[in-house]
Amino acid sequence: MQKKVVVHKDGPRGVHFRRAGPRQKVYFKSDDVRACIVTCGGLCPGLNTVIREIVCGLSYMYGVNKVLGIDGGYRGFYSKNTVTLTPKVVNDIHKRGGTILGTSRGGHDTGKIVDSIQDRGINQVYIIGGDGTQRGASVIYEEVKRRGLKVVIAGIPKTIDNDIPVIDKSFGFDTAVEEAQRAINAAHVEAESVENGLGVVKLMGRYSGFIAMYATLASRDVDCCLIPESPFYLEGKSGLFEFIEKRLNENGHMVIVIAEGAGQDLFTEHLQDMNQKDASGNKQLQDVGLWISHSIKDHFARTNKMAITLKYIDPTYMIRAIPSNASDNVYCTLLAQSAVHGAMAGIVLMIDCMFKFDMQRIIERQNKVVITDRMWARLLSSTNQPSFLHPKDVEEAKKTKSELPTQLLEDNNCNNLDEAHKAGNNSE
Ligand SMILES: Nc1ncnc2c1ncn2[C@@H]1O[C@H](COP(=O)(O)OP(=O)(O)OP(=O)(O)O)[C@@H](O)[C@H]1O
Ligand SMILES: O=P(O)(O)OC[C@H]1O[C@](O)(CO)[C@@H](O)[C@@H]1O
Numbered sequence: 001m002q003k004k005v006v007v008h009k010d011g012p013r014g015v016h017f018r019r020a021g022p023r024q025k026v027y028f029k030s031d032d033v034r035a036c037i038v039t040c041g042g043l044c045p046g047l048n049t050v051i052r053e054i055v056c057g058l059s060y061m062y063g064v065n066k067v068l069g070i071d072g073g074y075r076g077f078y079s080k081n082t083v084t085l086t087p088k089v090v091n092d093i094h095k096r097g098g099t100i101l102g103t104s105r106g107g108h109d110t111g112k113i114v115d116s117i118q119d120r121g122i123n124q125v126y127i128i129g130g131d132g133t134q135r136g137a138s139v140i141y142e143e144v145k146r147r148g149l150k151v152v153i154a155g156i157p158k159t160i161d162n163d164i165p166v167i168d169k170s171f172g173f174d175t176a177v178e179e180a181q182r183a184i185n186a187a188h189v190e191a192e193s194v195e196n197g198l199g200v201v202k203l204m205g206r207y208s209g210f211i212a213m214y215a216t217l218a219s220r221d222v223d224c225c226l227i228p229e230s231p232f233y234l235e236g237k238s239g240l241f242e243f244i245e246k247r248l249n250e251n252g253h254m255v256i257v258i259a260e261g262a263g264q265d266l267f268t269e270h271l272q273d274m275n276q277k278d279a280s281g282n283k284q285l286q287d288v289g290l291w292i293s294h295s296i297k298d299h300f301a302r303t304n305k306m307a308i309t310l311k312y313i314d315p316t317y318m319i320r321a322i323p324s325n326a327s328d329n330v331y332c333t334l335l336a337q338s339a340v341h342g343a344m345a346g347i348v349l350m351i352d353c354m355f356k357f358d359m360q361r362i363i364e365r366q367n368k369v370v371i372t373d374r375m376w377a378r379l380l381s382s383t384n385q386p387s388f389l390h391p392k393d394v395e396e397a398k399k400t401k402s403e404l405p406t407q408l409l410e411d412n413n414c415n416n417l418d419e420a421h422k423a424g425n426n427s428e
């Protein structure tokens with residue numbers, strides 16, 4: 001967790017969260033529960049596991065057998081029939097990618113959704129989705145409260161981009177990073193098999209480059225990782241083209257990983273359709289992978305410096321349309337069971353299912369890679385790529401005294417080697 005959640009009873013006051021798990025007091029009687037589950041937004045590995053574990057958790061732990069699936073996201077509440085979910089129906093679904101309930105963007109009509117909840121007598125709503133979905137959950141909760149309905153709203157954060165704040169990691173992220181290795185591996189094999197071979201891999205990450213960063217760190221075959229949080233430039237001294245030339249001269253091949261939201265400012269200004277939005281109002285991004293591949297090819301053709309062979313691999317949907325791996329499956333189970341315990345205890349609004357807390361924390365901002373933090377510093381030393389900070393940015397950083405990568409830790413509580421020798425200790 002990014003917040004310190006374990007505190008001493010008499011410790012200073014601050015933001016504390018309630019630990020998830022079974023409660024001594026259960027609010028609902030099993031027979032009274034009418035639960036429903038909805039999945040919204042883009043796909044993510046593990047959606048089916050979460051659905052399965054909610055259904056099985058309700059049934060096996062609390063004897064609840066009335067669980068409905070909402071078909072096709074928020075709009076399914078008022079435009080489609082529901083699906084009956086039983087442990088038998090969901091038994092094998094965790095082995096499949098996607099969501100058996102279907103999903104959608106847009107179509108959030110609060111009034112109609114809450115009418116449907118009320119008409120069907122639903123008193124537990126499990127909402128699985130990303131930042132947009134959780135904003136939707138928040139307004140549903142407000143409307144439920146306004147109408148005085150005794151309905152629990154439980155939001156389970158789903159974000160392959162890992163862009164939801166407060167939580168460290170969302171389910172499906174591990175699986176996506178693992179699957180991305182296959183694409184990076186292919187790019188590496190292609191690149192090292194030819195003279196001056198370049199492999200470019202585009203990975204998801206609209207505003208946050210976590211998938212690209214972790215996939216790069218995991219792989220060790222990547223020479224350069226570009227993410228939305230870290231600006232870069234192409235031409236001139238210490239620009240990307242210069243770095244590519246250097247790496248190709250040194251190694252004869254190179255792999256670049258680029259997150260879909262990286263460098264959008266460098267090329268969208270030339271395009272007319274840059275303001276297109278999807279049904280949920282999310283800005284639709286241009287294909288940065290194609291653009292950068294063309295730009296690199298064009299640069300080498302124009303400058304006549306060396307002949308390169310570039311292969312562009314776009315595994316975007318492949319990394320999210322697969323079933324979740326073992327570790328994500330365990331995490332999905334934890335989230336789903338925690339949601340069930342919280343809902344059965346009558347905790348009215350919970351997000352993350354581990355804690356009951358102010359919804360605002362989840363929806364007020366997006367989780368991003370902090371490029372002055374240690375993880376990005378680790379990446380820079382692993383790839384040995386330049387930071388691409390423009391001299392102008394460095395000057396600006398100096399002026400504002402903002403920190404540049406790698407914060408150094410103080411070692412107050414441990415001796416270093418010199419001190420140990422002085423004190424006559426050996427290193428054990
Ligand atoms: N501010 C909002 N108020 C109410 N509903 C919203 C809001 N933002 C988004 N929604 C609804 O939430 C659903 C999912 O939103 P969106 O398409 O942005 O995906 P998401 O949940 O952010 O997932 P992801 O971005 O990870 O794919 C849509 O049905 C959308 O209409
Ligand atoms: O093509 P779709 O379904 O709109 O989804 C694309 C977006 O969904 C995400 O995977 C988030 O779920 C982003 O990384 C990506 O920009």
Ligand SMILES: [Mg+2]
Pocket residue numbers: 041130131132
């Ligand atoms: Mg989103």
